[in-house]
Amino acid sequence: MRILLVASAFNSLTQRVHAELRDHGHHVAVELALPGGSLADVTRRHRPDLIIAPMLKTAVPREVWSVHTCLIVHPGPVGDRGPSSLDRAVQEGATRWGVTVLQADAEMDAGDVWAFAECPVPELAKSDLYRGEIADAALRAVLLAVERFASGTYTPTPQTTHHTRPYMRQEERRIDWAADSTDRVLRVLRAADSQPGVRDELLSGVWFLHGGHFEDRLRGRPGELLATRAGAVCRATTDGAVWIPELRACRVPGEPVPVKLPATLALGDRLPPLPQDPVPPYAGPPRRTWSDITYREEGRAGFLSFSFPGGAMSTDRCRRLLDAYRAACERPTSVLVLGGGRDFFSNGIHLGVIEAAADPAAESWANITAMDDLVEAVLTTTDRLVVAALGGNAAAGGAMLALAADEVWCRSGVVLNPHYRLMGLYGSEYWTYTLPRRVGAAVAERLTTDALPLSAAAAAALGLVDRTVPCAPAEFAGEAARLAGLLAGSPTVQSRIAGKKARRERDEAETPLAAYRDAELARMRATFLDPKAPYHALRRAFVRKEPVAATPAHLVRTVPVGQDRRRGAVTGLAVQDSTPPAGSCYEEG
Helix, strand or coil: CEEEEEECCCEHHHHHHHHHHHHCCCEEEEEECCCCCCHHHHHHHHCCCEEEECCCCCCCCHHHHCCCCEEEEECCCCCEECCCHHHHHHHCCCCEEEEEEEECCCCCCCCCEEEEEEEECCCCCHHHHHHHHHHHHHHHHHHHHHHHHHHCCCCCECCCCCEECCCCCHHHHCCCCCCCCHHHHHHHHHCCCCCCCEEEEECCEEEEEECCEEECCCCCCCCCEEEEECCEEEEECCCCEEEECEEEECCCCCCCCCCCEEHHHHHHHHCCCCCECCCCCCCCCCCCCCCCEEEEEECCEEEEEECCHHHCECHHHHHHHHHHHHHHCCCCCCEEEEECCCCCCECCECHHHHHHCCCHHHHHHHHHHHHHHHHHHHHCCCCCEEEEEECCCEEHHHHHHHHCCCEEEEECCCEEECCCHHHCCCCCCCHHHHHHHHHCHHHHHHHHHHCCCEEHHHHHHHCCCCEEECCCHHHHHHHHHHHHHHHHCCCCHHHHHHHHHHHHHHHHHHCCHHHHHHHHHHHHHHHHHCCCCHHHHHHHHHHCCCCCCCCCHHHHCCCCCEEECCCCEEECCCCCCCCCCCCCCCECC
16 A cells, blocks of 8 residues: 655654555655645645554644544553653553554544554653554554555444543653652653653753663662762662763753753763762672663673663763673673663764764764774674674664674564664764675665665565564563573584684685775764764754754655565665755654
8 A cells, every 4th residue: 555654753663664564565655744834735745545643743634634544653542642641651650551543533532443552561761662562562553453444344443431631741740859759750750761851950950851760779868969870870869769861951042952961961060079880791690770781691691781872872882882892702601692672772873972062073083983993893703603682773873783793683673774874974883894795785775875764574684684583672681592592502603603703804804894994984084074064964953853844855755665475585675865854863762
């Protein structure tokens, strides 16, 4: 079918719906619902068989839903209505939730139901839940609704009861540090972690707090800052303490939207002298406290896990992860698993830290060279097998970091964006070596110029991914550990390691890694140092949430991308306009 996706942003869920519908052979186009735009004109131009709205903050106009079947994806159970459904589920401690696909009607969230899928609500941040359990449920419901629509025989079910709740304002999110328990503080922070944050006063300033994690040992006067760790600050509650990874300054009228930053960087000179409380990646028995980098072993397999907010890897994060990687390579293991967490694997360099730097060009250079150092360490590891285990999405340099490993394992719900074009960058992380050796030069060229998201299944069909793991988000770490144990115990593991070392030596003799790095970085440096390069405006627009003027051209004209089951080949990669679309990139929500 010809399916039109209408969304307020091309966010993670919209990308996944886009990728999986294409896998199923549908012709899928995207239009962003922009202020001043006419959705009626858009639909007349596309003439879709079906309209789906995976993430839409505005109402569908009558002239559209009265002519076309328009399915709204609502992150709540049947009868739940309102724009803050998932926020309320997390803050109120719901244990079960779901996603409803309903037909657009005159009243928001009141249309007939085409499909519903239930899911658990683990004690996690809203954005992690949204990209995990909620996204899985949404895809089950969307695919079922599309199948029912295509049959031409299904009659959707009217809603008989409903519960409408208004937008969740900051008054409902307020934290009373002198009275609130750790449990409530965490639920409030997790319900607003990516957007909108929790408005609060701290060190004589007004900030939005983003993210919250449990601390098991530190204690102090409620509201007091106790320590720092990996850019986060620890703040005391009435019965414990929490780690807050990121802060965003309150916006001053007439000035640009402030950038979300690691808490210590955001506070800057306001931050009083505080003790650092690091948790070494290899620290013996695990604690309940938060750490963004951890290491553990099971038999002959080592697991170096990392989880950075938004998947963004700043210069500091790259260097700390490289130190941990080198330490892990000193351990007596034959398999090293990199990643394995449930949320983002990596989205590459930290555009927010770069934007906030006194010299963004210099910080861009420091960040990309730190990423390259990490990728080089993975590529030159020849005494063990390295597995990149992606429980969550990866994009740009983060996707290329995964390709440096010997094997790439992806949870089946992962979305990959193996390209840089939408940020006006040529890219580095040795992608000109790793991407063509996996998929060939022609497909590498198409992937990097089309700049379209790929499902894990499509990536596997192309050769980008070696194994897809069909499991729930909470099960991926255990499945990765099980598979790593089998790999480490395989009788062929040592011969594979020897073969890997020989291949690396042959490749190095043909073209040294330094040659790929130098060529990539020469182009990146030229972009960083050119104040007129599109990268600077695109970066600014992305991190400061500047409105998009129009739907990017590469999203409007698409064709199916999936595996032709009759021929066993990937088909339908389209050639698109190569001009970087202003303001377009990956939405972390």
